[in-house]
Amino acid sequence: MPDISDARYTSNGIEQQGFVQQSDIFMDSCVVEIPDSYTLMDQLHNITPFDRLHRVFGDGYSFKYIRCSTSVTNGNVSVYKVSAPNVAIADPALTDIFLRMHQEHVFLQNYDITMDCLYISSRAIVKEFLLDNGISSKDILDDENKVGANCISWFTDEDEIRIRNKLYNKFVQLLESGEVRNQITSKLSELVMPTSQQFGETLVACRNEGLMRLELTVHSPELKEVEWNTNLIVNTLEFLHNCRTFATSYEKQWMxxxxxxxxxxxxCIYFHKEHSLGYCHWFNKTTKKKQGIAKKLKKNEDMMTVVSNLTFNGHPTVLLTYATSSGPLESEVVLRRDITNITIVPSQRNSFWPVASRERQQHxxxxMGLINYRGIHIGGYTETLICPLTIYACWNY
Structure with missing residues (x-):
């Protein structure tokens, strides 16, 4: 499979110093806990923890159960991640939300404040800068095997509050993998149909210089004041002002x-009795994450048509066929699409992009930089493409 772990995204860029703020400061997530005693009370009234969370945060937020834990202040608790719709840190609605949290017995563990910036860098370059500027190696998170070569995290303290600082190439994150917890997925459609209008505008604004995201996780049981949060992230950006960065367009990064x-x-791996497949366009051998799709096909969907639509022009795809996901390999076929056409992109909902009206497509x-280069031509189409495949080799087992 094609490995992209060594891709040099800063190459062919124009060297700069530091990062330039491109977006407002916003909160994009927080982690909360609910004591088990209140969860049990809710169960007696047929109320789920998600109902309680919705009462606190309202529409537009999403909730994901993380784990059970034991809290120093609240005993046995259930922990949830709350994803926010990029709410500005100065929005008065945030204050109202965190007041309701206490009323609903939902308690804060930490929250993220985030800023998108112009220019990009790499883990190696930023790490060298941190070590040269007073950050101890023990405070730099040793997680390259999880996040790759274009993301780095380090810890600092502010007013006795632990801060995790995270800096990563947001465009590359969209290219390389969709989600942290899913090994094969895709977020390429986010480039042309962004789920957030604000983020879509930032993506476009940064396409000629590159997009880096600075994300600070504040480990505090209370939301700090707007001024405190603003100063924290602005001072972190200022701390990085002498770091080597590069103005590198999305197009050059894609190339x-x-x-x-x-x-x-x-x-591509196909399980014919389950009528499901997994298709991998590329993967990162360091993080083990794969760009592609894993999907159970509809009864009337033809497997070979789906594979053809996912295949790049003139590039071979190895198709491995099994009866079931636990069965032995039955056949191995090398396929090649000989006609010139676009390659369909999986959507964020794991269907074939686009499933919504093309009116939602902004670019x-x-x-957005993903030009037709070396036969790799990505696009989206509202109808199923019929792209014949040629079998170049076949082995039956």
Whole structure:
């Protein structure tokens, strides 16, 4: 499979110093806990923890159960991640939400404040800068095997509050993998159909210089004042003002990725009794994350048509067929799409993009840097494409 772990996204960029604020400061998530005693009370009234969370946060927020834990102040608790719709840190609605939290016996563990910035850098460059500027190696998180070469985290303290500082190439995150917890998924459609209008505007504004995201996790049981949060992230940005950065367009970053995969084969695994498949366009051997789709097909969906639509022009795909996900390998076929056409992109909901009206599409992939390069031509289409595949080799087992 094509490995992109060595892609040099800063290459061919124009060297700069520091990052430039591009977005407002916003909160995009927080972690909360609910004592088990209140969860049990809710169960007696047929109320779920998600109902309680919705009463606190309202519409537009999403909730995900993380784990059970034991809290120093609240005993046995259930922990949830709350994803926010990029709410400005100065929005008065946030204050109202955190007041309701105490009334509903929902308690804060930490929250993220975030800023999007112009220019990009790499983990190696930022790490060197941190070590040269007073950050101890023990405070730099040793997690490259999880996040890759374009993300770095380090810890600091502010007013005796622990802060996790995280800096990563947001465009590359969209290219390389959709989600932290899913090994094969895709967020490429976010480039042309962003789920957030604010983020969509930021994506466009940064397409000629690159987009880096600075995210600070504040480990505090209370939401700090707007001024405190603002000063914290602005001072962190100022601390990085002498760090080596690069103005590198999305197009050049995309070309750096394609240079790693253009002469490699893609991989598809099909389970014919389950009528489900997994297709991988590229993967990162360091993080083990894969760009692609894992999906149970509809009864009337033809597997070969789906594989063809996911295949790059003129590039081989190895198709491995099994009866079931636990069965032995039955056949191995090398396929190649010989006609010139776009490659369909999986959507964030794991269907074939786009499933919604094309009116939601704000830009083309080419406008967002994903140009037709070395036969890799990504696009979206409202109808199923019929792209014949040629079988170049076949082995039955």
């Amino acid at each position: 750096a990725l394609v240079d790693q995969i253009h002469n490699k084969h893609m991989l 083309t992939f080419a406008e």
